[in-house]
Amino acid sequence: MVEVNMRNKLTTFPILAITLVVFLIFSVSGCITNGSTDDQAKTINVTDMAGRSVTLKYPVESLVLMDSTCTAEFSSVYGEGFDSKIVGWDNNLRDNSGDMYEKYVEKFPAMAEIPDVGSLDDNTFNAEKVIALNPDVVIMHDWEFMWDGEATKEALTRLDQAGIPVVFLDFYMDPMTNSTKSMQLLGKITDKEQRAQDIVDYYDDKVNSIYSRLEKIQGKKPTVYIECAYKGPETYGISYGDVAWGDIVKKAGGDNIAEPILLNKSKALSAEYLVNQSPDIIILTGRNWSTPGSLRMGYTSTPNVTKSTMTPFINRPGWDTINAVENQKVYGIYHGYCTDIFNFVALEAFAKWFYPEEFRDVDPAETLKEYHRKFMPIDYSGTLVYSYY
Amino acid sequence: MDVKSKEAYKKMVGRKYFFLLSISVAIFFTFILDIMTGPASLSVREVISTIFFPAYSERSVQVIVWTFRLPVALMAVVTGITLGLAGANMQTILDNPLASPYTLGISAAAGFGAALAIVFGVGVLPFADTLFVPINAFVFSLISCMAIYGIARFKRATSETIVLTGIAVLFLFDSLLALLEYTANPEQVQAIVFWLFGSLTKTTWTTLGITVGIVLMVIPLLAIDVWKLTALRLGDDKAKSLGVNVEKMRLKGLILISILTSTAVAFVGTIGFIGLVAPHIARMLVGEDHRYFLPFSALSGAFILSTASVLSKAVVPGIVFPIGILTSLIGIPFFVWLLLSKKRGYW
Numbered sequence: 141m142v143e144v145n146m147r148n149k150l151t152t153f154p155i156l157a158i159t160l161v162v163f164l165i166f167s168v169s170g171c172i173t174n175g176s177t178d179d180q181a182k183t184i185n186v187t188d189m190a191g192r193s194v195t196l197k198y199p200v201e202s203l204v205l206m207d208s209t210c211t212a213e214f215s216s217v218y219g220e221g222f223d224s225k226i227v228g229w230d231n232n233l234r235d236n237s238g239d240m241y242e243k244y245v246e247k248f249p250a251m252a253e254i255p256d257v258g259s260l261d262d263n264t265f266n267a268e269k270v271i272a273l274n275p276d277v278v279i280m281h282d283w284e285f286m287w288d289g290e291a292t293k294e295a296l297t298r299l300d301q302a303g304i305p306v307v308f309l310d311f312y313m314d315p316m317t318n319s320t321k322s323m324q325l326l327g328k329i330t331d332k333e334q335r336a337q338d339i340v341d342y343y344d345d346k347v348n349s350i351y352s353r354l355e356k357i358q359g360k361k362p363t364v365y366i367e368c369a370y371k372g373p374e375t376y377g378i379s380y381g382d383v384a385w386g387d388i389v390k391k392a393g394g395d396n397i398a399e400p401i402l403l404n405k406s407k408a409l410s411a412e413y414l415v416n417q418s419p420d421i422i423i424l425t426g427r428n429w430s431t432p433g434s435l436r437m438g439y440t441s442t443p444n445v446t447k448s449t450m451t452p453f454i455n456r457p458g459w460d461t462i463n464a465v466e467n468q469k470v471y472g473i474y475h476g477y478c479t480d481i482f483n484f485v486a487l488e489a490f491a492k493w494f495y496p497e498e499f500r501d502v503d504p505a506e507t508l509k510e511y512h513r514k515f516m517p518i519d520y521s522g523t524l525v526y527s528y529y
Numbered sequence: 530m531d532v533k534s535k536e537a538y539k540k541m542v543g544r545k546y547f548f549l550l551s552i553s554v555a556i557f558f559t560f561i562l563d564i565m566t567g568p569a570s571l572s573v574r575e576v577i578s579t580i581f582f583p584a585y586s587e588r589s590v591q592v593i594v595w596t597f598r599l600p601v602a603l604m605a606v607v608t609g610i611t612l613g614l615a616g617a618n619m620q621t622i623l624d625n626p627l628a629s630p631y632t633l634g635i636s637a638a639a640g641f642g643a644a645l646a647i648v649f650g651v652g653v654l655p656f657a658d659t660l661f662v663p664i665n666a667f668v669f670s671l672i673s674c675m676a677i678y679g680i681a682r683f684k685r686a687t688s689e690t691i692v693l694t695g696i697a698v699l700f701l702f703d704s705l706l707a708l709l710e711y712t713a714n715p716e717q718v719q720a721i722v723f724w725l726f727g728s729l730t731k732t733t734w735t736t737l738g739i740t741v742g743i744v745l746m747v748i749p750l751l752a753i754d755v756w757k758l759t760a761l762r763l764g765d766d767k768a769k770s771l772g773v774n775v776e777k778m779r780l781k782g783l784i785l786i787s788i789l790t791s792t793a794v795a796f797v798g799t800i801g802f803i804g805l806v807a808p809h810i811a812r813m814l815v816g817e818d819h820r821y822f823l824p825f826s827a828l829s830g831a832f833i834l835s836t837a838s839v840l841s842k843a844v845v846p847g848i849v850f851p852i853g854i855l856t857s858l859i860g861i862p863f864f865v866w867l868l869l870s871k872k873r874g875y876w
Contacts, residue, residue: 235714262714371720374731376849401847410730412597413847415589416569430714458592 186329189322190282190308199331200276201225204257206265207281208233210309211244213481214279216515217326217336223248225330228273230259237476238428239438243518260284260291267298275304277329281479282310282318312384315483316391320344323481339481339515346484346507350491353498354393362420362494364394365409365464368475369424372433373452376408384478385425385486392490394421415458421493422464424453425475426526437474439522446472446523454528468529469493477524482508489525545821548814552828556606559835563602566839568847569593604732605838605852606831607740608793609803613830614744615789616804617811617823618751621758622782623688624765629805630790632692633677634699635670636801639794641702641709642669644721648713662724663736663795670794673698674787678780685776687765691783727798727853729838736796743792747785754778755819762817802857803830806864813867833860 184198205211208229215222223244233241245252255273258264260280270278278299284292299306307329309322320340327336366385368377380386381402389396397417398409426437426446436449450472459465471493477486489504504525512520564576571579571590579586579594586594612630619628630636646665680694710718751758757778760768765775790804811826837855844850 262718375720401845407848409847410568410597410842410849412593413568415592415597416567418589431717431720457596458589461587461589461592 184329186307186325188306188308188325189310189318190285192306192308194305194307196305196307196329197276198329200329202227202273202275202277204228204270204273204275204278206230206257206260206279206284207479209237209240209476209479210279210281212240212476212516213309213311213323214326215244215517216339216481217323217332218330219332219335219517222517223251226251226254227275228255228257228270230265231256232259236427236429237438239440239522240476240518243439243521247518260288260295263291265291265295267295267302270299271302271304278304278306279326280306280308281312282308283312283479284308286313311481311483312479315384315387315478316347316487319481319483335515342511342514343481343484347487350392350487350499350502354491354495357393357495357498361393361395363397363417363463364389364421364423364490364494365397365414365417365419366423366425367409368406369426369435369450369453369472370429370431370475372431373456374433376411376414378406379409380406380478385423388478388483388486389423389490392487392494394490394494411456411458415461418461418463420463420467420469422462422470423490423493424450424470424472425478426450426472427475435472437472437523437526438476439518439520439524441523443523443526446526447528450526450528470528472523472526472528474524482511485511485525493527545815545818545825549821549825549828552825552832556828556832556835559832559839560602560606563605563835563839563842564594564598566842567593567598568842600732600734600737601729601838602835604729604737604740604797605835607737607744608729608797608800609807609829609831609834610827611740611744611789611793611830612800612803612834613807613811613827614747614751614823615786615793616806616830617808617826618758618782618789619786619804620808621761621819622779622786623692624761625688625692626809627805628692628695629801630786630794631799631801631805632699633695633786634673634697634702635695635787635790636794636799637699637702637706638673639666639670639791640721640725640799641706642666643724643795643798644706644709644713645669647720647724648709648717667791667795669702670791671787673702674783674791678783678787681780681783688779691779723851724798725853726851727800727856728849729797729841729852730849732796740792740796743788747789750781750785751823754781755823758782758819758823759817762819798853800834800853800856802860803833806860807833810864810867813871 182198183195185193185195187193203214203226205214205226209232211226211229211233214226218225255269257269257273258266280292296306307325309325310318311322320343323336323339324333327333365379366389367379371377379398379402380396381399382390382404383406386396386399386402390399397419424435426435426449428436428438428440433452434449435453436445450470454465454470464470471489473486473489477483485504485508488502488507492499492502492504508524509520512518565573571593575586575590576594579590580599583591583595616629619630619633620626642665643662646662676698677691677694681691684690710721713721757773760771760773761775761778768775793800807830808826810829811822815821815825833856834852836859837852840855840859841850841852
C-alpha cells in the first residue's frame with residue numbers, strides 16, 4: 141500500500157508541474173493574442189442520467205471512466221482518436237472483460253498505459269489521483285448509487301471540491317430506455333452529436349422493429365430464468381428482478397420468474413424455486429471472470445469453450461426436470477450487454493429465443509457484426525450470443 | 530441411603546429424561562417442518578410418499594425432496610449437534626462460560642481458509658473444486674487448534690493459557706481475513722461474506738455423510754469421559770484429587786473440539802452462537818452432570834439450527850437467506866428468557 145502511495149506522489153508532482161507550465165503557457169499566449177478569442181473556455185450545461193445539472197468545459201477533451209467497460213460506448217460515439225481522450229479508468233474492463241480489453245489494447249497499445257484510478261465498488265477509488273489527472277469530466281454510472289451509495293457520495297463531494305464535474309450515464313437501471321439517452325449525452329459533451337445520433341437511430345431502428353413485431357404476438361409468454369453464471373455451477377449466481385437483464389427479458393416478451401420475488405433487486409434464487417417453476421427458457425450470462433467454473437463467453441471465447449463451461453450448469457441437480465432443458469432451450473449471452481449499448485442485441489436474441497417462429501429472419505450475431513463494422517473501433521469476434529443445443 | 534433421597538434423585542433424573550425427551554420431540558417436529566417448507570408447495574402426502582416411495586412421484590418432486598430438502602434438513606440437525614457438542618466440551622475443559630468455537634479463533638481460522646481458497650486457490654486444484662473451499666477451511670481450523678495445542682503443551686495446559694492463546698489466534702485470523710478481503714475483488718468479497726454468513730443450501734449427501742460419519746466417530750470418544758468431564762467442572766484441584774489427569778483431558782478435548790468444529794464449519798460456513806449458547810441452555814435445564822449435559826447441549830444446538838433452517842426459507846420464499854444471520858436472532862430471546870427466569874447463578 142505504501143508503494144502505491146509513493147507512486148501516486150511520484151506521478152502527482154510531474155503532472156502538477158506540467159499542468160502549471162501548461163497553464164502558464166496558455167495564460168501567456170492568451171496575453172500575447174490579446175484575449176482575441178478563447179481566453180474564456182466554452183462551457184456547456186447538461187442534465188445527466190442521475191438528474192443532476194452539470195456544467196462542463198465544451199467539448200470535453202479528457203475523461204476518466206469510472207467504469208472502464210464504458211470504453212465500448214465512448215469509443216463508438218467518439219470515433220477516431222478516442223483512445224487519447226481517456227486519461228484514467230478503473231480495472232473493470234481488464235479484470236472482468238479481459239477479452240474486450242485485449243482487443244482494444246491490441247489495436248491501441250497506448251491504452252495499456254491508462255492509469256487505474258481505483259473503483260468505487262471495493263473502496264479503492266482514489267480521488268486524489270483523479271484530481272491529479274485533472275480530467276474535464278468523470279463518467280460514472282447510476283448503479284453506483286445502488287451498489288456503493290456511500291462511496292459514490294463521498295467521491296462526488298471530493299471531486300466537487302476539486303471542481304471536477306461528474307456526469308452519470310445509465311445502461312443498467314433502465315437499460316432499454318436510458319441507453320440511447322446516455323449515448324446522446326456522451327455525444328453532446330464531446331461534440332460528437334451526429335455520430336451519437338447515428339448510433340441511436342440504428343439502435344432505435346432495431347429495437348422498434350422487435351417491439352412492433354412483439355405487439356402482434358398473441359398467446360402465453362414463455363417463462364424465463366436468467367442467471368449471471370459467475371460463481372460456477374455449484375453456487376447459484378444472481379438472478380434479476382425488474383432491473384438490468386430482468387428488464388430486457390420483460391421487454392423481449394418473456395415472463396421473468398424472478399420478478400415476483402425479487403421485485404427490483406438482484407439476488408440468487410434457490411434451486412428448489414427454479415426447479416419447481418420449471419421455466420420454458422434458461423439464459424446464462426457469461427464473461428471472462430476469474431472464478432473457475434464460471435461461464436466463458438466473449439471476444440476471445442470459442443463456441444467449444446462456451447459449451448464445455450455451460451455443460452456443468454445444465455448438469456446441476458434437478459435441471460433435467462426443467463422444461464427449458466427438456467425442450468433444449470438453454471442459451472448464453474455475453475454479460476457485458478446488460479451494462480452497455482449492446483443491449484439491443486440482447487433484446488434481439490431474447491426475442492428470437494422466446495418466439496423462434498416470428499423472428500426467424502433475425503440474426504443477432506449478424507446485427508453485432510454490422511454494429512461493429514459501422515461504429516466500433518475493434519472487430520467482432522468470439523462468442524457473444526450462444527445456443528447450447 | 531434413605532428412601533427420601535433416593536426418591537428425590539429419581540425425580541431429578543426423571544425430570545432430566547423428560548427434558549431430553551421433549552427436545553427430541555421438538556427436533557422431530559422442526560425437522561418435519563423443515564422438509565415441508567420451501568418455495569414449491571408440496572402437500573404433506575406428496576412429501577411423505579416421495580420419501581418412502583420415490584419411484585412413484587414425478588422427477589421434479591423427487592429432486593426437490595431428495596436433492597434439495599432432505600440433505601439440508603438433516604444437515605441442520607447434524608451440524609447443530611456438532612456445534613452443541615463442541616461448545617459444551619469447550620466450556621467444560623476451559624472452565625469458561627464464554628468459550629465457544631469462536632472464542633478460540635477456530636471459526637475465524639476456518640473463515641480465513643475458505644477465503645484463501647475463494648481468492649487464490651480455487652482452480653489450482655482442478656479435481657477438488659467443490660471440496661476445495663471446505664477442505665481449506667478444515668485444514669486452517671485444524672492448524673489453529675494445533676497452534677493452541679502446541680502452546681498449551683509448551684506451557685502447562687491451564688484454561689487461562691488456552692483461552693488467551695485462542696483469543697490471540699482469533700485476532701490473528703480476523704486481521705488476515707480482513708487483509709484478504711481488502712485485496713480481493715468485489716465478487717470474491719461477496720463470496721467470502723456469503724460463506725461467513727453460513728448456508729446449508731449447498732449440502733449434498735456426500736457432505737452430509739462425511740459430517741455424520743465424523744460425529745458418530747467423536748461421540749463415543751466423548752461418552753467415555755462423561756464422568757471425568759463432570760469432575761473437571763469441580764475445578765482442577767478437585768478433579769486431580771479424584772484421579773483425573775486434567776492436562777491430558779484438556780488436550781484430548783481440544784483435539785475432539787477442533788475435529789467437530791472444523792467439520793461443521795467446513796461445509797456450512799461459520800454459523801456462530803450455537804456453540805456458545807446451546808451448552809448454557811443445557812446447563813440451565815439439566816445441570817452439570819455430563820451424562821445429560823452433553824446430549825442435551827447437542828440436541829439444543831440441533832433444535833436451534835433446525836428452527837433457523839425453517840425460518841431461513843420463510844423469510845423470502847425462493848431466495849436463499851443466510852442461516853447464520855438467523856441462528857442468533859432466534860436463539861437470543863430464548864436464551865435471555867432462560868437467564869432471567871433462573872433464580873440463581875448457574876455457572
